[in-house]
Amino acid sequence: MAQKKQETALTGLSDKEVLSSREKHGNNQLTPPQRPSMWKLYWEKFRDPVIRVLLVAAFFSLIIAIIENEYAETIGIFFAIFLATGIGFYFEYDANKKFDLLNAVGEETPVTAIRNRKIKEIPRKEIVVGDIVVLNTGEEIPADGILLEAISLQVNESSLTGELIVSKTIQEELFDKEATYPSNEVMRGTTVVDGHGIMRVERVGDSTEIGKVAHQATEQSEEETPLNIQLTRLARFIGKIGFTIATLTFVVFTAKDLYGYLNANHITDWHEWMAIARIILKYFMMAVTLIVVAVPEGLPMSVTLSLALNMRRMLRTNNLVRKMHACETMGAITVICTDKTGTLTQNLMQVHESRLKSEDTDLIAESISANSTAFLEETEEGKKPSGVGNPTEIALLLWLNEQGKNYLELRENAEVIDQLTFSTERKYMATLVNSPILQKKVLYIKGAPEIVMGKCNLSIEDTNNYEADLLHFQNKAMRTLGLAYKIIPEDAGNDCAELVNNGNMTFLGIMAISDPIRPDVPEAVQKCQSAGIGVKIVTGDTPGTATEIARQIGLWKPEDTERNRITGVEFAALSDEEALDRVLDLKVMSRARPMDKQRLVQLLQQKGAVVAVTGDGTNDAPALNHAQVGLSMGTGTSVAKEASDITLLDDSFHSIATAVMWGRSLYKNIQRFIVFQLTINVVALVSVLLGAFFGTELPLTVTQMLWVNLIMDTFAAMALASIPPSADVMNEKPRKADDFIITPAMRKHIIGVGFCFLAILMTLIIFIKQIPAESTGQALTQFFTIFVMLQFWNLFNASVFGTNHSVFKDSRHAFGMLVVAVIILVGQILIVEFGGKVFRTEPMDLITWIYIIAGTSSVLWIGEIFRWIKRIQKKD
Numbered sequence: 001m002a003q004k005k006q007e008t009a010l011t012g013l014s015d016k017e018v019l020s021s022r023e024k025h026g027n028n029q030l031t032p033p034q035r036p037s038m039w040k041l042y043w044e045k046f047r048d049p050v051i052r053v054l055l056v057a058a059f060f061s062l063i064i065a066i067i068e069n070e071y072a073e074t075i076g077i078f079f080a081i082f083l084a085t086g087i088g089f090y091f092e093y094d095a096n097k098k099f100d101l102l103n104a105v106g107e108e109t110p111v112t113a114i115r116n117r118k119i120k121e122i123p124r125k126e127i128v129v130g131d132i133v134v135l136n137t138g139e140e141i142p143a144d145g146i147l148l149e150a151i152s153l154q155v156n157e158s159s160l161t162g163e164l165i166v167s168k169t170i171q172e173e174l175f176d177k178e179a180t181y182p183s184n185e186v187m188r189g190t191t192v193v194d195g196h197g198i199m200r201v202e203r204v205g206d207s208t209e210i211g212k213v214a215h216q217a218t219e220q221s222e223e224e225t226p227l228n229i230q231l232t233r234l235a236r237f238i239g240k241i242g243f244t245i246a247t248l249t250f251v252v253f254t255a256k257d258l259y260g261y262l263n264a265n266h267i268t269d270w271h272e273w274m275a276i277a278r279i280i281l282k283y284f285m286m287a288v289t290l291i292v293v294a295v296p297e298g299l300p301m302s303v304t305l306s307l308a309l310n311m312r313r314m315l316r317t318n319n320l321v322r323k324m325h326a327c328e329t330m331g332a333i334t335v336i337c338t339d340k341t342g343t344l345t346q347n348l349m350q351v352h353e354s355r356l357k358s359e360d361t362d363l364i365a366e367s368i369s370a371n372s373t374a375f376l377e378e379t380e381e382g383k384k385p386s387g388v389g390n391p392t393e394i395a396l397l398l399w400l401n402e403q404g405k406n407y408l409e410l411r412e413n414a415e416v417i418d419q420l421t422f423s424t425e426r427k428y429m430a431t432l433v434n435s436p437i438l439q440k441k442v443l444y445i446k447g448a449p450e451i452v453m454g455k456c457n458l459s460i461e462d463t464n465n466y467e468a469d470l471l472h473f474q475n476k477a478m479r480t481l482g483l484a485y486k487i488i489p490e491d492a493g494n495d496c497a498e499l500v501n502n503g504n505m506t507f508l509g510i511m512a513i514s515d516p517i518r519p520d521v522p523e524a525v526q527k528c529q530s531a532g533i534g535v536k537i538v539t540g541d542t543p544g545t546a547t548e549i550a551r552q553i554g555l556w557k558p559e560d561t562e563r564n565r566i567t568g569v570e571f572a573a574l575s576d577e578e579a580l581d582r583v584l585d586l587k588v589m590s591r592a593r594p595m596d597k598q599r600l601v602q603l604l605q606q607k608g609a610v611v612a613v614t615g616d617g618t619n620d621a622p623a624l625n626h627a628q629v630g631l632s633m634g635t636g637t638s639v640a641k642e643a644s645d646i647t648l649l650d651d652s653f654h655s656i657a658t659a660v661m662w663g664r665s666l667y668k669n670i671q672r673f674i675v676f677q678l679t680i681n682v683v684a685l686v687s688v689l690l691g692a693f694f695g696t697e698l699p700l701t702v703t704q705m706l707w708v709n710l711i712m713d714t715f716a717a718m719a720l721a722s723i724p725p726s727a728d729v730m731n732e733k734p735r736k737a738d739d740f741i742i743t744p745a746m747r748k749h750i751i752g753v754g755f756c757f758l759a760i761l762m763t764l765i766i767f768i769k770q771i772p773a774e775s776t777g778q779a780l781t782q783f784f785t786i787f788v789m790l791q792f793w794n795l796f797n798a799s800v801f802g803t804n805h806s807v808f809k810d811s812r813h814a815f816g817m818l819v820v821a822v823i824i825l826v827g828q829i830l831i832v833e834f835g836g837k838v839f840r841t842e843p844m845d846l847i848t849w850i851y852i853i854a855g856t857s858s859v860l861w862i863g864e865i866f867r868w869i870k871r872i873q874k875k876d
Contacts, residue, residue, distance in 0.1 A: 012114030012132045021128040028127040028204040045085035111142045131201040135192050144208040145199035147184045152195035152423040158341045159189050159617040159637050161540025194390040210618050213594045226332040230741040242294030246287035254283045306721035318650035326645035329629050331663025332610045334734045339615035340539035345515040349391040351399035355469050356509035362437050368396045369410035371431040371444040395513045420496040427451045430496040441488040443499050452482030456507040473512040477548035483508040520654040525553045527657040532733035538589045538597045546590040568592040598622040665725035673720045676798035682754035719820035757790050781841045793859035804870040
């Protein structure tokens with residue numbers, strides 16, 4: 001069997017076998033995720049529940065428009081629909097275009113393979129099952145396969161499991177039983193960091209591990225966003241109220257008039273039937289008008305504008321939002337499941353601590369430089385340093401660089417006589433050089449401290465001290481390396497292995513290496529926890545490393561027990577009932593495979609949690625896709641970014657806390673708009689209803705209602721959507737998923753303020769009924785202006801609803817509101833002075849304008865007094 005493998009490794013596939021394999025197993029390309037067409041993307045906007053209610057209102061409005069030949073209101077409603085859907089479509093389409101540019105990937109990368117007994121380079125996409133591929137340091141593995149040969153082979157599996165260095169071997173006795181994937185298998189998308197090997201391709205394209213994960217990542221998640229759930233409830237609520245009032249009004253008034261008509265007239269011919277039809281049509285039109293008035297046309301516009309503005313602002317802070325609703329959903333999250341490598345940590349091995357002999361600094365520098373096969377890369381200022389080779393060796397070179405030593409110069413000056421590369425069997429690397437520092441032959445060795453120390457002359461006291469240090473470092477889940485050297489006589493041999501086995505070396509010390517946490521992570525985690533959001537680490541790393549990182553970021557507390565952590569294998573073994581019992585308590589899941597993370601997300605959602613998932617690896621993609629919000633890193637894999645809703649271009653976990661603040665503030669802004677909008681609607685609805693009872697014509701014309709309901713809503717939406725986020729929201733707990741968007745405080749405000757306005761307007765209607773007919777035009781113009789100005793001043797109160805702040809506290813807030821206020825005021829003046837018959841207005845003199853503006857401003861001052869009293873009470 002071994003002979004057959006060896007022969008295959010040497011000969012590779014023939015051209016005929018390549019074609020046969022490609023036909024049977026397919027090519028080595030991942031199926032790209034299907035992008036929705038432009039029309040589908042636009043059509044999705046009509047799934048918004050409020051837009052659907054608006055469409056029903058538009059249909060009824062069109063019926064009336066055809067009967068009355070008056071299309072202004074209908075055009076206004078359709079304009080509101082197309083504006084809201086158009087803005088939403090544009091911003092998502094634009095984000096997708098930016099994302100596609102960010103995510104361009106090439107399948108033309110050359111791969112070294114053996115075919116027809118010859119070594120040749122072929123594009124990665126042309127690799128087939130059965131191909132023999134040669135693996136060298138620094139190369140990305142092109143497909144899944146089994147190793148036929150492995151020489152000191154170490155692979156970076158962070159894109160799949162989160163582990164930076166995994167040793168691979170074909171010797172069964174050296175297999176790592178705890179490893180996520182078998183020790184003799186390598187996976188597509190991982191990278192060779194040290195050594196070399198030969199593999200036989202077993203799976204290509206979508207059949208690879210990364211392909212399966214990518215498929216899971218593109219499955220449609222049926223999880224509705226919290227905002228959509230709330231807007232659906234609001235649309236039903238408004239629809240029920242509108243239809244109930246409209247139906248009651250229609251039945252009561254039609255019955256009253258028909259009863260009076262039938263008592264007074266006998267039906268003898270079609271003229272009487274036409275009169276009955278006119279009565280029914282008159283009240284049907286009134287009922288439809290009530291429905292149209294009840295529906296808040298500006299709400300979709302406000303939500304869309306708020307989300308679109310947030311998308312733009314978050315892009316300025318390096319957050320590319322691809323799915324608009326993700327802006328707001330971030331404010332509702334209750335759990336963040338985060339990857340470790342590259343998200344909490346820097347994905348860069350660095351020397352954390354060292355215990356070195358201070359008198360041997362030059363020898364230590366030469367040892368690190370010469371006894372290494374890694375190189376540092378030139379990077380721009382401010383960019384993350386990087387290197388080529390084993391991450392542990394790169395960490396040593398970076399440390400040397402920080403000490404002001406030039407490793408390349410030291411390496412070039414030390415002539416290498418013999419070198420023994422690192423292997424998992426030996427657990428050390430040795431290099432014999434002609435040292436310019438000592439002017440002698442020197443043997444340098446680095447490796448596992450217990451192995452290196454065993455080859456040195458150390459006193460019992462020194463051994464105990466170093467072992468205590470090792471225990472300290474290992475408890476912090478750090479990798480440790482021992483360094484040693486030995487001066488070799490000129491007449492001695494040059495065989496490194498033999499020289500090392502002779503022992504009698506001088507120990508230089510220990511270096512502790514770790515992938516350090518990002519500096520801003522502990523503060524960001526603390527912010528999330530104080531905001532009532534649970535943080536869970538899900539990683540492919542070892543239990544010890546994962547728990548230590550959790551401790552460093554302030555997540556793992558001394559009182560935590562085994563109930564708060566689990567491995568992927570243990571989690572997979574739990575039934576759904578057992579897992580549901582533990583998911584909320586879990587803080588750390590180690591040795592997690594992609595499907596473990598996805599299952600965790602789905603179980604948390606079953607528990608009622610709103611889940612955000614952060615990650616940069618392909619292993620994170622299924623969970624990123626199934627969570628309510630998926631946050632990928634800008635430097636992450638293309639599969640992870642494709643599955644996410646938001647890409648953090650600066651890779652900062654801190655941005656997540658900021659996104660939560662934006663999301664919560666955005667939800668408050670939407671609530672403020674609902675307070676403002678529904679106050680107008682309550683006043684308009686009840687005034688139309690009471691107007692019908694009093695027997696007067698509509699005090700506001702269709703075109704006047706259009707100005708109030710559409711133009712003013714648009715500007716109000718802009719004003720309220722532009723209110724900057726407040727850090728105060730991070731002191732609140734997340735809202736419950738089943739909480740109605742209209743809170744009891746909002747309900748009180750809408751009804752209380754609405755009925756105060758109604759009392760003022762009804763008094764004016766009674767007054768208008770008693771004045772001479774020639775003065776009615778001027779009086780109705782004043783009524784219309786007072787109606788608008790009451791809402792105008794109420795806009796300022798709505799902008800600080802939910803707080804006790806003064807409108808004038810924040811200059812940015814005040815300025816944004818002032819600009820919109822000036823636009824509304826100028827618009828109202830132009831309509832009154834030049835609207836004429838279209839708006840049924842007559843010009844008013846300056847004194848009347850001053851009286852109306854000053855009188856209605858009491859709405860703002862009363863609000864300011866109320867908030868001032870609340871601030872005083874809070875201080876006491």
